[in-house]
Amino acid sequence: MRTTARRTALSLGTIVVTAGLLLTGCTSPGSSTTDKTTVSQADIDKALDTPTKLTFWTWVPDIENEVALFEKKYPKIDVEVVNVGNGADEYTKLRTALKAGKGAPDVAQIEYQYLSSFRLTDSLADLTPYGAADLSDEYVEWVWNQVQTEDGSVWAIPQDSGPLGNLYRSDILAQAGITEAPTTWAQYAEDAATIKAATGSYISNMPGNDPGQMVGLFWQAGAKPFGYDGDKTVKVDIASDETKKVVDYWNDLIQKDLVSVDPDFNDSFYQSLASGKYAGWVTAAWAPVFLQGTAANTSGKWTAAKIPQWNEGDDVSGNWGGSSDVVLKTSENPIAAYELAKFINNDPESTLKFATDQFLFPTKTDTLADPAFVDQEAEFYGGQKVNELFAGVSDTVDVSFEWLPFMDYVYSSYNETLGKAIADKTDLSTALQAWDDEVTAYAKKQGFTVE
């Protein structure tokens, strides 16, 4: 921007920004009525036998391999895979294309928590006419609830998920005399103190820039901070008893300097994982493989465990991350588009490939039970069957967790309130309330009825 500005005449100073803004303001999306009529098998066969070109926006690396399986089965369909950016970058471009009325793909990858924001703008095709509802038994219950609304409509096909778990450095814990992973959060806090005193390492890091992780912990604690009825009513209950419990717990650890508060997923974070600054990481099912790449020098020293519980003897988890594939309403070939979204996330060969090649944590029950997946022994974790552990965790995730149709704002606001309090080590429960207030105010300003 600075460079551009220097070349731009004085009076045109702000044009760079305003011109950019224009992109999002062009036309309103064309509205069309929901078509609930079922598509017949004959229509599907015909669509798949007609030469068709599909565009698929996704940021999964090497997804071309799974798409190739689809193209092999349906040679007349030609799929163009485009990576326009991860997460928020893609959504921004997607919204722009949808507003412009052209340029949107047929199929797109969208994380679960952002589905409702695209439903709000009426941008997603309801997949039930194509038979998506019949797939419900094939997926883990809580995951399916993420893509199906109460009225029975299905908006996406689940691709991967991230049930929470706990990865830790068994060598560092052993130095502190700890041989078993903590099973309760109370135990976890005690261990944190022991580890810090004995080794100087933090039991985990609690970043101030990762609302997804915090919301996952809320999820585990049984909180229901968000809700959306699909129309104009939202539920904002961010500062509830359950969330306060979570926040106060971490507040205590942060104040005692038993967990670090470094931003995650940057270079310094990776180095801290590799160097033993963190003795563990409260994380999700996609993390075991991720860690192998970032902390390769610590191979064999890690162990995976279930996440600590609030009540002794419980076995509940939350979720952090995961995506689904949607069909955009603007697609001119919705049948073929649906078949693509379904095939790559449903075909046994494709889903297993996702699980073992791209290390996407499966959402389909038969893949989660596939010996080729669960029996994998991870050398990085001293030969532990990590997939088997997390496959078990997947069943313990609370099945009804909802989102707001404007999670971009909710997460951005988190970074300014609760996240900032974490980074600055100020009182978290005040900040939790501030987050709640900001989100409530935004929802009202946007015309929602807030419950």
Next chain:
Amino acid sequence: MAVLAASASAPPNSRRQRPPRQRSTQSTRRQTRAAYLLITPFLIVFVAMLIVPLFYSGYLSLFATQLIGGQEFVGLANYLQALTDPSFLGGLGRVGLFLLIQVPIMLVLALFFALALDSSRVRGSKAARLAIFVPYAVPGVVATLMWGYLYGNDFGPIAQTFRAIGIDAPNLLANDNILGSMMNIVTWEFVGYNMIIMYAALRTIPTELFDAAEVDGASEWRVAWSIKIPAIRPAIMLTVIFSIIGSFQLFNEPNLLYRLAPNVIGNDFTPNQYAYTVAFVNQDVPYAAAIAFLLGLVIMVVSYVVQLSTQRKENLS
């Protein structure tokens, strides 16, 4: 373009004289037509890509948009809201401070380097010129990665040096230091750019002036102060104006440093960054347009005031 076409028609040796007033009207007309023809492609792009969007944004900024309920005409309400918005005003304050501190440092350094290189006393001046200019050519992402490493609190060489000599390392990415750290990056990036502009201007000063100064026994410092700096004043003014715009428009550096210190930078560190957040995260395009317009207004006013005050000085001298 028009100027070029007109001056090219005059005979070379009469360049200093005004062109004769009475000319064949037909040839003038033809030239005018040619000139307009030549600038047409530019004008089309200029109008389509700048003027139209500008007006469209201005139009948009008069509306309020809601996720539920769509757009509604609200007049200047967005502007009034921005004027009391702590995020916008805070950002303006930050870039204002940035302007007051960083720009003078950067320009004085640039001027010093330009004069040093021009004095031809520096050995290997070509290599030095390149070395100072290179940061400008480093892509922003690479620069941020590099500075992120240098500034890093755990593994950064600066922090490690401090620890090695037994002093508490300052966290260069903390609330109190981030603006200074950013000033440092921007200075590093743009000193070379400004230096090149000044250096180029210095090379155009007629050498007779220096010969005369030498005959009069003026020192190198005296020459720099009394001849060189006044002679390149327009170039310096240019860098000042560019820097004012650049400071107010600060976006890249905070946006890239965000990865390193997300909670410190936040989403409203500078007005531009805030406008971006409002448009693409909060999905409130009209309000973002209003912020952008207000920012443009501030830039215009500040630049105009700076220009005016230097013009007055010129008139006085």
